[in-house]
Amino acid sequence: MDRIRSFGSLADGRVVRAHCIGEEDGLHAEILDLGGILARLRVPGAGGPVDAVLGLPHAQAYYDDPAFLGILVGRYGNRIGGARFSLDGQAHVLAANEGRNHLHGGMLGFGRRIWRVVEHRADALALHYRSPAGEEGYPGNLDVTARYRVDGDALRLVFEASVDAATPFNPTHHPYFNLAGDRGVPAGRQLLQVPATGVLPVAPDLIPLGHVQPVAGTSFDFREAAPLQARMDADDPQIAIAGGYDHCLVLEAGRTHVAALYSPHSGVAMRIDCDAPAVQLYGGQALPRQHPGLGDGLCLEPQDYPDAPNQPAFPSAILRPGTPYRREISYRFACPGRDRDWAEVAAVLGLT
Incomplete structure (x- = not known):
């Protein structure tokens, strides 16, 4: 297994490399120095290795x-x-890359930048990026390091950052999961469990309205595991606005368990842990148009609240000088087997 390989070049001639961590007969990942992209995540399944993310x-x-x-x-x-x-009394204008709004860091964000590799071992990769003051409209020079590590049956991602002037900072990770490992199996057949008590309702442009709505009795109640497609009510006005799920779920206070996902097709299950207060659930409904034939997947993005810099009632997402930033996202995998009931899956993932 090659630990480093070329992943092609960009139109301007810059070479992009893929860095492998983990072991070929177990959990292993390929990460690009372009955007820190998780290009492949292969996990053991009931019938052999499973590609758990779209690439x-x-x-x-x-x-x-x-x-x-x-x-x-x-x-x-x-x-x-x-x-x-x-x-702090100063107005800032950001790059608008989704209509009038700013999405995922702007025109290039972090995801289209080349990151510097600062460490690469058999089980770990550390990447660094310096975001200069004014980039995409943000104040302050920001230094951020992303550390990936394969730890047994888990892939761990740690963000560390510091800044020399106050700035909004809300990093997250955007893999599309389909634990079936088969592009012909809809991602909506996966069972999803999220210990969220609330959801942030959104306006037609998907900006939060500024309050938390209880999930009880809605399409957003995944406290008990259910297939994504079975829980979604097309008549729910919020589902209609987004054409599916593209909403921030507010997690139970004090818990680090963010979500669990299980594919009855492959027998693979995943548990996500993080100390973030919320998780964005995106059902991937635009993928058939954006990438025909790729298959589909869903995103579970641990994060602070969207639009928090403009919403006084939301928890702050401002990073200030002298305050070190650290956030860890852990993806732990298991294989309880095909077509198991949720109680067995939960036990294997340590949810009970």
Whole structure:
């Protein structure tokens, strides 16, 4: 297994490399220095290895990708309304890359930048990027390091950052998961469990309205595991606005368990842990148009609240000088087997 290989070149001639961590007969990942992209994540399944995330064939395809497949997201994951905010009495105008709004860091964000490899071992990869003041409209010079590590049956991602002037900062990760490992199996057949008590309702442009709505009795209640496609009510006004799921779920306070996912087709299950207060659930409904034939997947993005710089009632997502930033996202995999009931899956994932 090659630990480093070429992943093609960008149109401007820059060479992109893929870095492998983990072992071929177990959990292993390929990560690009372009955007810190998780291009492949292979896990053991009931019938052999399973490709757990959707991927593209070469570097330029990722650079041109409108769906943000696998990227490290920043400076700010999700949306900032009107592509502007005020901070400490100063107005800031950001790059508007989704209509009038700012999405996932702007025109290039973190996901179309070449990151510097600072460490690469058999089980770990560390990448660094310096985001200069003014990039995409953000204040302050930001230094961010992303550390990937394969730890037994888990892939761990740690963000560490510091800044020399106050700035919004809400990094997250954007892989599309389909644990079936078969592009012919809809991602909506996976069973999803999220310990979220609330959801942030959105306006037609997907900017939060500013309050938390209880999930009880809605399409957003995944406290008990259910297939994504079975839980979705097409008559729900919020589902109609987004054409499916593209909503931030507010997690139970004090819990680090973010979500669990299980494919009855492959027998593979995944548990996500993070200390973020929320997780964006995106059902991938735009993928058939953006990447015909790729198959589909869903995103589970641990994060702070979207549009928090403009929403005084939301928890702050401002990073200030002298305050070190650290956030870890852990993806732990298991294989309880095909067509198991949720109680067995939950036991294997340590949810009970």
